[in-house]
Amino acid sequence: xxxxxxxxxWKVALxxxxxxxxxxxxxxxxxxxxxxxxVAQCAFCHGxxxxxxxxxxxLTRSELVIQDKAGDKIGPVVRNGRTEHGMPRFNVSDxxxxxxxxxxxxxxxxxxxxxxxxxxxxxxxxxxxxxxxGRAYFNGAGTCSTCHSATGDLKGLATRLxxxxxxxxxxxxxxxxxxxxxxxxxxxxxxxxxxxxDEFNVALRDASGKYVAFPAKSVKVTVNDPAEVxxxxxxxxxxxxxxxxxxxxxxLK
Amino acid sequence: MNKLSKKLSTLILFCSGAVxxxxxxxxxxxxxxxxxxxxxxxxxxxRHSALKQxxxxxxxSLGMQWAFQSGVTTPFKCTPILVDGVxxxxxxxxxxxxxxxxxxxxxxxxxPENKGFHIGSxxxxxxxxxxxxxxxxxHLVCLNAKDGKVRWNVVVADSKKGYWTTMSPMIxxxxxxxxxxxxxxxLSGFLRSVxxxxxxxxxxxxxxPAAGTPNATTGGMTWITGTYDxxxxxxxxxxxxxxxxxxxxxxxGNNENTCSIVSLNPDTGKMNCAFQASxxxxxxxxxxxxxxxxxxxxxxxxxxxxxxxxRNGYFFVIDRVTGQxxxxxxxxxxxxxxxxxxxxxxxxxxxxxxATDGRLVTPNEGGMTNYRSPSFDPKTGLFLVDTKxxxxxxxxxxxDGTFGWAGADxxxxxxxxxxxxxxxxxxxxxxHDLGPNAAQAGVLTTDGGLTFTGDSQGNTLALRTxxxxxxxxxxxxxxxxxxxxxxxxxxxxxxLTTSGSVMFAWALPEK
Numbered sequence: 230x231x232x233x234x235x236x237x238x239w240k241v242a243l244x245x246x247x248x249x250x251x252x253x254x255x256x257x258x259x260x261x262x263x264x265x266x267x268v269a270q271c272a273f274c275h276g277x278x279x280x281x282x283x284x285x286x287x288l289t290r291s292e293l294v295i296q297d298k299a300g301d302k303i304g305p306v307v308r309n310g311r312t313e314h315g316m317p318r319f320n321v322s323d324x325x326x327x328x329x330x331x332x333x334x335x336x337x338x339x340x341x342x343x344x345x346x347x348x349x350x351x352x353x354x355x356x357x358x359x360x361x362x363g364r365a366y367f368n369g370a371g372t373c374s375t376c377h378s379a380t381g382d383l384k385g386l387a388t389r390l391x392x393x394x395x396x397x398x399x400x401x402x403x404x405x406x407x408x409x410x411x412x413x414x415x416x417x418x419x420x421x422x423x424x425x426x427d428e429f430n431v432a433l434r435d436a437s438g439k440y441v442a443f444p445a446k447s448v449k450v451t452v453n454d455p456a457e458v459x460x461x462x463x464x465x466x467x468x469x470x471x472x473x474x475x476x477x478x479x480x481l482k
Numbered sequence: 483m484n485k486l487s488k489k490l491s492t493l494i495l496f497c498s499g500a501v502x503x504x505x506x507x508x509x510x511x512x513x514x515x516x517x518x519x520x521x522x523x524x525x526x527x528x529r530h531s532a533l534k535q536x537x538x539x540x541x542x543s544l545g546m547q548w549a550f551q552s553g554v555t556t557p558f559k560c561t562p563i564l565v566d567g568v569x570x571x572x573x574x575x576x577x578x579x580x581x582x583x584x585x586x587x588x589x590x591x592x593x594p595e596n597k598g599f600h601i602g603s604x605x606x607x608x609x610x611x612x613x614x615x616x617x618x619x620x621h622l623v624c625l626n627a628k629d630g631k632v633r634w635n636v637v638v639a640d641s642k643k644g645y646w647t648t649m650s651p652m653i654x655x656x657x658x659x660x661x662x663x664x665x666x667x668x669l670s671g672f673l674r675s676v677x678x679x680x681x682x683x684x685x686x687x688x689x690x691p692a693a694g695t696p697n698a699t700t701g702g703m704t705w706i707t708g709t710y711d712x713x714x715x716x717x718x719x720x721x722x723x724x725x726x727x728x729x730x731x732x733x734x735g736n737n738e739n740t741c742s743i744v745s746l747n748p749d750t751g752k753m754n755c756a757f758q759a760s761x762x763x764x765x766x767x768x769x770x771x772x773x774x775x776x777x778x779x780x781x782x783x784x785x786x787x788x789x790x791x792x793r794n795g796y797f798f799v800i801d802r803v804t805g806q807x808x809x810x811x812x813x814x815x816x817x818x819x820x821x822x823x824x825x826x827x828x829x830x831x832x833x834x835x836x837a838t839d840g841r842l843v844t845p846n847e848g849g850m851t852n853y854r855s856p857s858f859d860p861k862t863g864l865f866l867v868d869t870k871x872x873x874x875x876x877x878x879x880x881x882d883g884t885f886g887w888a889g890a891d892x893x894x895x896x897x898x899x900x901x902x903x904x905x906x907x908x909x910x911x912x913x914h915d916l917g918p919n920a921a922q923a924g925v926l927t928t929d930g931g932l933t934f935t936g937d938s939q940g941n942t943l944a945l946r947t948x949x950x951x952x953x954x955x956x957x958x959x960x961x962x963x964x965x966x967x968x969x970x971x972x973x974x975x976x977x978l979t980t981s982g983s984v985m986f987a988w989a990l991p992e993k
């Protein structure tokens with residue numbers, strides 16, 4: 230049965246949607262047009278069925294897609310790209326974007342109706358750990374309690390994040406704010422949120438909201454990056470540690 | 483014009499050397515300094531130039547000479563080729579001819595709208611006065627280099643079955659050799675050699691048999707242009723991962739000829755030998771990274787070698803005459819192997835195969851390096867490779883099936899660096915941080931002691947090859963996603979780089 234479901238031709242996808250009872254409220258021609266574009270421009274990374282491919286996330290489980298209304302969230306991502314993660318920007322007309330969005334939402338509905346036969350990562354897939362071992366790791370070898378508290382900053386964590394999203398977040402919290410301190414040759418210091426840093430330029434926004442930038446060579450730079458602290462732990466985790474941590478973190482409701 | 487005066491004017495043109503000839507086999511064997519006539523420059527894949535007008539002392543004065551703006555949003559991923567003062571460049575669905583001295587466009591060819599996967603175009607190739615361009619949908623198009631008009635268009639792979647094409651065809655004598663891609667279906671991987679005049683198939687080599695063949699696997703895609711040894715008359719090519727990609731249980735065993743470096747006779751397509759970089763791969767780690775050819779000492783005696791920094795995180799040195807493995811050493815952290823076997827092949831740890839509840843693997847799916855070309859500098863013995871340190875979680879369960887991707891994987895973390903590997907030991911001599919996320923630039927080295935590449939934040943860099951120090955940079959605005967080239971015209975050395983939809987030519991100030 231699973232094998233049959235994997236033979237994914239375009240026509241089968243549309244027929245499957247109709248049979249699954251997922252009402253094709255949108256124009257089927259629009260969905261087909263969106264599918265054509267999706268296959269050509271998006272499928273390599275996101276999979277032909279939008280459920281994930283080479284390097285690109287599963288759009289059918291994406292929070293952004295779930296919250297999207299008629300392209301209000303999907304549109305900006307398509308048009309601006311996510312260049313730091315390797316997604317280029319695409320020049321699409323409003324009509325083409327509408328078709329693309331229609332296809333993505335149709336895939337989202339279709340995959341949901343495939344209950345238990347659906348490819349990708351379900352919350353139920355990642356329940357193999359031991360809660361007590363996870364708690365011990367959090368407070369011990371994992372060093373998590375150095376910065377985090379189950380009753381403090383992590384209270385309600387499992388209500389906010391589940392499954393794959395939770396694993397990804399604790400392994401590497403993208404978007405966690407880094408701060409930077411710059412000291413000039415004269416001894417002036419500036420501290421604030423790290424806005425930009427490369428070999429040649431550094432920039433921060435200080436507490437008053439002022440944007441402060443220098444050539445990198447002209448200042449001493451120190452950075453406090455919580456996400457990088459997490460990255461340093463990646464070499465230390467065993468897979469058991471990760472699953473045990475999941476069991477524990479999922480108890481923080 | 484009567485016949486006589488026509489003959490006379492042709493004769494005059496010929497004598498003045500202004501006849502457009504395109505490439506010759508001699509030019510491809512030993513490219514003159516005013517050319518870059520094929521994807522890798524020459525057949526070795528070293529991407530090392532003897533030009534030294536621009537050197538470590540004066541590169542700080544490097545300035546922009548011209549910029550070519552393509553006018554399409556698709557970023558450049560091609561290596562430009564330069565023949566007779568004209569550059570030929572491409573992105574998916576487009577080819578341009580550009581004056582190498584001024585950056586002005588001669589002509590533009592647009593491939594018709596199609597349903598192929600639009601991943602990228604690594605460039606066009608030239609045989610005589612004809613260009614060869616792969617559409618993304620498995621079509622090989624032959625264009626007249628003078629005006630971009632189509633001569634013929636043949637199908638080299640069936641895109642309806644799931645094949646797609648991105649590479650720059652390899653030209654060896656009268657063979658135009660194309661490789662294919664396609665991981666979302668269980669497909670046979672192959673190389674096809676076609677006649678440059680007609681596009682008719684001369685031979686086909688299959689890395690894997692058709693789906694359904696007992697005790698075999700599909701996959702082994704031939705993604706990227708290989709290298710060639712004219713003395714041995716051997717073509718070296720890397721093959722991709724087996725399919726289904728993340729589920730290995732459906733295809734037990736090593737999965738021969740997938741994730742392998744093979745040597746073939748280019749006249750017949752007959753395989754000579756193969757070295758498998760990733761036996762029984764379950765992480766999508768194609769071994770299609772450039773098989774760089776180098777003749778140098780190893781272990782105290784001269785060897786004809788093949789060097790590959792592979793996607794799975796290992797740097798391999800192979801004796802390309804005997805196929806013997808000389809060195810296998812990780813060039814960054816790897817957690818998926820139990821060491822190497824007596825043939826120098828990594829032994830995959832079953833505990834790090836994709837699983838229902840996920841396995842944390844380094845490198846991650848994009849690999850410790852990928853399609854972007856490395857460079858070998860014979861003077862320093864350094865192999866420069868754009869390296870991505872990364873972690874990913876790999877999942878596979880019965881519900882994912884045994885077709886195509888058959889699983890899911892997610893990057894957790896990425897960071898990039900340019901690393902200089904001592905080929906004799908596999909030790910890292912220096913590492914130059916290229917920033918967060920993935921840099922995607924190829925590398926060029928020169929006898930001026932310079933290494934040209936790009937970082938992950940839009941900077942174009944010139945580094946000192948001996949120690950990786952930055953000597954010059956340009957904030958080009960978008961990451962470099964191709965490989966730089968260099969050439970000399972009118973007594974000036976130019977370096978060509980790209981950033982987004984712009985191609986830049988750099989040179990020292992005119993005297």
